[in-house]
Each structure stands twice: as structure tokens, then as C-alpha cells.
Amino acid sequence: xxxxxxxxxxxxxxxxxxxxxxxxxxxxxxxxxxxxxxxxxxxxxxxxxxxxxxxxxxxxxxxxxxxxxxxxxxxxxxxxxxxxxxxxxxxxxxxxxxxxxxxxxxxxxxxxxxxxxxxxxxxxxxxxxxxxxxxxxxxxxxxxxxxxxxxxxxxxxxxxxxxxxxxxxxxxxxxxxxxxxxxxxx
Numbered sequence: 001x002x003x004x005x006x007x008x009x010x011x012x013x014x015x016x017x018x019x020x021x022x023x024x025x026x027x028x029x030x031x032x033x034x035x036x037x038x039x040x041x042x043x044x045x046x047x048x049x050x051x052x053x054x055x056x057x058x059x060x061x062x063x064x065x066x067x068x069x070x071x072x073x074x075x076x077x078x079x080x081x082x083x084x085x086x087x088x089x090x091x092x093x094x095x096x097x098x099x100x101x102x103x104x105x106x107x108x109x110x111x112x113x114x115x116x117x118x119x120x121x122x123x124x125x126x127x128x129x130x131x132x133x134x135x136x137x138x139x140x141x142x143x144x145x146x147x148x149x150x151x152x153x154x155x156x157x158x159x160x161x162x163x164x165x166x167x168x169x170x171x172x173x174x175x176x177x178x179x180x181x182x183x184x185x186x
Contacts, residue, residue: 006072006112013113016071016081018059021052024071027078031101038138040162041099058083065089065125072104072113079104082113084121092128092176094121098144105140111147118148119183122176129175135160136168145172149182 004013016024028035028045036042045051061067069083080100087094096117098110121127132150134141145152150172158166174182 004116010075012073013070013116016069018055023078025051034102035099038135072109082117094127095131110144122179132172134170136170150174
């Protein structure tokens with residue numbers, strides 16, 4: 001297994017694999033209410049079988065080269081993650097996403113982890129466009145998109161039914177040439 005250091009604060013990025021289902025469930029239980037404010041992950045992972053099934057679905061996506069999921073650990077504790085919910089190498093597109101439990105907020109972990117994932121997608125897999133779909137009311141995730149140098153493409157009005165409401169979803173994106181130019185400037 002590999003680990004990618006996310007800095008000198010004990011944070012690292014690792015694959016989030018099915019054998020980590022209990023650890024994933026424990027993490028989700030710590031952050032369920034916070035995570036569930038904006039994303040359906042908290043409703044999808046409610047017990048050990050659903051945690052295992054969720055991670056297995058991403059193992060299958062990784063095997064098919066259509067998605068990836070990685071956890072963010074700090075000092076050995078899983079505190080969040082980043083993923084490519086979808087990835088179409090032939091079309092050169094991927095949709096990135098993230099989540100964190102409350103104890104890990106405000107440390108730049110998602111931004112650092114997403115940079116690693118996007119670098120890999122652009123440079124290793126030839127992805128041309130990385131999208132970030134986010135509920136319009138999820139200001140922390142929008143702030144991450146901005147820190148990643150993404151551009152707001154528009155709003156999909158009331159496009160996502162969630163917990164009895166229809167949410168506006170913002171679409172943010174970065175193109176490979178923009179990503180590379182920003183990386184060269186930093």
C-alpha cells in the first residue's frame with residue numbers, strides 16, 4: 001500500500017479500500033451529522049455492510065478505471081477523503097469530491113489531498129477537465145474549488161433532491177492547461 005504525505009503535520013493520503021470498512025464506518029459515525037449537511041455519503045454509509053459495499057463499489061470503479069477513492073489520515077486516524085466520483089479517461093473528464101469530519105476542518109487537508117488527486121488525473125491519466133459539483137450552500141467546498149483554481153461554470157437549479165429538498169448545484173471546473181499553468185506559477 002502507498003501513502004502520500006500531505007505536509008509535515010502528520011497528514012497523509014491513502015487508498016480507501018474495502019478492508020477498511022470498519023474504520024470508514026467509525027469515521028462516518030464521528031462526522032455523520034456534519035458530513036450529511038451537504039452530501040449523501042452520510043446517508044449511504046450507516047452500518048458495516050453499507051460501508052463495505054460503498055468501498056467495494058469504488059474498488060470496482062478503480063479496477064474499471066472509472067473512479068477512485070482515497071482517505072485522509074492525520075496521525076493514523078481517518079478524518080476525511082477525496083474521490084473521483086466519476087472518471088472517463090476516453091472523454092478526458094472526471095468529477096472530484098470530498099468530505100471531512102468536524103475535527104479536521106480548517107487545516108487545508110482537502111485542498112492538499114485534492115491537489116494530489118488532480119495532479120495524478122491530469123499528468124498520469126490524461127484527464128483534460130476536472131469538475132467539482134457542490135451544493136450552492138456548501139461554502140467550505142466552494143472555497144476549496146476556488147483554492148484549486150477552478151472556475152465556476154454555472155448553477156444547475158434545484159437539480160439535486162436531498163433530504164426532502166431540491167438543492168441548487170454549482171459546477172466548478174479546471175482544465176488541464178489551466179492546472180499545469182497554475183502549478184508552474186506556484
